[in-house]
Amino acid sequence: MKIALVGIGKIALDQHVPAIATSPDWELAATVSRKGTVDGVPSFDSMDHMLDARSDVRVVSLCLPPVPRFEAAKTTIEAGRHVMLEKPPGATLSECHTLIGLARQHGVSLFATWHSREAAGVADAQAWLADKTLRKLTITWKEDVRRWHPGQDWIWQPGGMGVFDPGINALSIVTKILPDPIHVSSAVLEVPENCQTPIAAEIDFHHPAGAEVTASFDFLQQGEQIWTIKAETDEGVLILSDGGANLTIDGKDMLRSDAFSLTGEYPRLYAQMARLVESGRIDMDLTPMRLVADAFTLGRRMPVAPFVE
Amino acid sequence: MKIALVGIGKIALDQHVPAIATSPDWELAATVSRKGTVDGVPSFDSMDHMLDARSDVRVVSLCLPPVPRFEAAKTTIEAGRHVMLEKPPGATLSECHTLIGLARQHGVSLFATWHSREAAGVADAQAWLADKTLRKLTITWKEDVRRWHPGQDWIWQPGGMGVFDPGINALSIVTKILPDPIHVSSAVLEVPENCQTPIAAEIDFHHPAGAEVTASFDFLQQGEQIWTIKAETDEGVLILSDGGANLTIDGKDMLRSDAFSLTGEYPRLYAQMARLVESGRIDMDLTPMRLVADAFTLGRRMPVAPFVE
Numbered sequence: 001m002k003i004a005l006v007g008i009g010k011i012a013l014d015q016h017v018p019a020i021a022t023s024p025d026w027e028l029a030a031t032v033s034r035k036g037t038v039d040g041v042p043s044f045d046s047m048d049h050m051l052d053a054r055s056d057v058r059v060v061s062l063c064l065p066p067v068p069r070f071e072a073a074k075t076t077i078e079a080g081r082h083v084m085l086e087k088p089p090g091a092t093l094s095e096c097h098t099l100i101g102l103a104r105q106h107g108v109s110l111f112a113t114w115h116s117r118e119a120a121g122v123a124d125a126q127a128w129l130a131d132k133t134l135r136k137l138t139i140t141w142k143e144d145v146r147r148w149h150p151g152q153d154w155i156w157q158p159g160g161m162g163v164f165d166p167g168i169n170a171l172s173i174v175t176k177i178l179p180d181p182i183h184v185s186s187a188v189l190e191v192p193e194n195c196q197t198p199i200a201a202e203i204d205f206h207h208p209a210g211a212e213v214t215a216s217f218d219f220l221q222q223g224e225q226i227w228t229i230k231a232e233t234d235e236g237v238l239i240l241s242d243g244g245a246n247l248t249i250d251g252k253d254m255l256r257s258d259a260f261s262l263t264g265e266y267p268r269l270y271a272q273m274a275r276l277v278e279s280g281r282i283d284m285d286l287t288p289m290r291l292v293a294d295a296f297t298l299g300r301r302m303p304v305a306p307f308v309e
Numbered sequence: 310m311k312i313a314l315v316g317i318g319k320i321a322l323d324q325h326v327p328a329i330a331t332s333p334d335w336e337l338a339a340t341v342s343r344k345g346t347v348d349g350v351p352s353f354d355s356m357d358h359m360l361d362a363r364s365d366v367r368v369v370s371l372c373l374p375p376v377p378r379f380e381a382a383k384t385t386i387e388a389g390r391h392v393m394l395e396k397p398p399g400a401t402l403s404e405c406h407t408l409i410g411l412a413r414q415h416g417v418s419l420f421a422t423w424h425s426r427e428a429a430g431v432a433d434a435q436a437w438l439a440d441k442t443l444r445k446l447t448i449t450w451k452e453d454v455r456r457w458h459p460g461q462d463w464i465w466q467p468g469g470m471g472v473f474d475p476g477i478n479a480l481s482i483v484t485k486i487l488p489d490p491i492h493v494s495s496a497v498l499e500v501p502e503n504c505q506t507p508i509a510a511e512i513d514f515h516h517p518a519g520a521e522v523t524a525s526f527d528f529l530q531q532g533e534q535i536w537t538i539k540a541e542t543d544e545g546v547l548i549l550s551d552g553g554a555n556l557t558i559d560g561k562d563m564l565r566s567d568a569f570s571l572t573g574e575y576p577r578l579y580a581q582m583a584r585l586v587e588s589g590r591i592d593m594d595l596t597p598m599r600l601v602a603d604a605f606t607l608g609r610r611m612p613v614a615p616f617v618e
Contacts, residue, residue, distance in 0.1 A: 093606075094493065
């Protein structure tokens with residue numbers, strides 16, 4: 001199936017283009033971007049031009065930042081094409097609900113992807129936790145924004161989510177592996193004086209059985225970069241590290257030998273999109289994004305030193 | 310049916326107690342509050358004491374501020390009682406979803422009330438707008454916080470929503486009367502330097518057919534207090550004023566003579582709760598609250614002068 005990629009920035013070139021190139025399902029047939037291009041692939045400077053010129057492209061994958069994503073998704077759905085959305089699926093929850101309604105109306109597939117849920121250790125972590133009693137869960141997501149998000153000014157603007165841009169990956173994993181629903185009970189958001197979004201956050205969650213669930217996000221981490229979820233249960237301690245790529249239980253490496261049969265998060269997402277299109281389904285789980293919106297609504301903001309990249 | 314009222318503050322005494330007193334469906338059988346009481350009604354100092362002592366009370370109406378509301382609702386549902394929630398139905402969207410799951414599990418009714426939707430002019434406004442083409446909709450919600458919210462410090466704390474505490478009333482009306490979904494496309498939130506929540510807000514909404522939809526909220530309004538929604542259409546101008554209590558179309562008063570057959574917003578809510586309990590249903594429309602969470606997520610914050618009551 002022919003697919004178009006919209007927004008040729010860092011995530012598109014690092015992840016989407018290689019995943020499509022190695023996929024048995026997809027052929028990258030067009031790109032839309034203000035600046036970026038992909039060698040050998042026809043490029044367009046606007047959604048409308050591409051959709052008009054390429055009726056053979058039935059599926060569009062959007063890698064734009066959250067704020068401009070809605071208009072691109074709306075245009076694409078109204079043109080009768082299937083849509084795959086980078087995370088988060090939009091700048092607001094309500095616009096995502098509107099897209100669900102539009103996709104139903106036009107009979108197209110819509111996929112809110114959460115790439116971290118496809119990390120190698122996540123499915124096994126979910127299976128193991130299903131019948132355990134959780135006592136404590138600690139999310140530690142600490143990375144150096146200058147290293148991983150160079151030049152991404154939109155992260156600091158309204159709707160850019162700040163440290164929740166990576167943090168939502170942790171929330172996407174936790175809401176998949178825990179059998180019970182959690183919600184934000186309090187949060188402290190550290191916001192640089194010259195930014196609109198948090199550079200660090202401490203979040204407490206309510207867990208229905210009273211387990212202590214917390215998250216610590218930091219965008220100024222030096223040295224070791226940490227993307228870890230530690231779950232302490234009545235039957236042992238589970239640790240997902242490296243963003244979900246590694247899994248240990250009581251210190252023992254638990255990664256199944258077949259965990260890499262589909263190599264990596266994005267190839268799995270594109271395989272899933274192929275199945276959604278074939279079966280005409282919509283997959284829009286907004287749970288991780290709702291937790292972010294809740295943290296922004298309920299969080300206590302603390303001003304901190306200006307951020308200069 | 311016997312009902313307990315929890316949180317005997319301003320809204321409970323001004324609205325809930327009189328509405329229950331004049332209702333053919335309800336008898337106020339108990340109250341729970343740290344301070345407030347209602348003459349002649351047994352009062353309790355904790356939810357657990359009341360629920361244990363009064364198995365005859367099958368329905369509980371919660372008038373607590375948003376932040377403590379979840380624990381009270383959870384306790385009540387787990388005790389097998391039906392729950393009615395003052396607006397907003399919680400401090401976060403996720404906790405409301407958790408309550409929906411709990412209510413289903415325990416087979417009880419759950420009602421997220423939006424009292425402004427029951428204002429006298431709202432149903433007729435909805436009916437009139439259903440087949441019109443909207444060109445412009447302007448929400449103006451400007452009131453003096455010192456006059457209407459004396460001593461309500463929680464409004465300025467995280468989760469208290471600030472000017473969105475009244476503003477969500479306007480959003481509850483607009484999401485009921487408009488046939489099309491809207492979402493926040495940008496917002497400016499003015500936050501006093503000594504507060505956590507906005508004292509004023511300007512919001513732009515996306516409308517699917519391109520109508521210009523805006524809201525202007527202000528908590529420092531002097532003189533005339535304004536709670537007005539003006540809808541300009543291809544077939545005339547509709548104005549809902551006084552928080553929905555009055556309706557004009559092209560300047561002509563449109564209020565039906567039977568609009569006051571149930572006198573006021575809260576009596577209608579309690580009548581609706583009686584119907585929900587009788588039929589075992591859940592009514593939890595979170596659309597207005599989602600728009601607030603979206604404004605908090607996407608809004609640009611501007612510091613303004615400290616607020617001193």
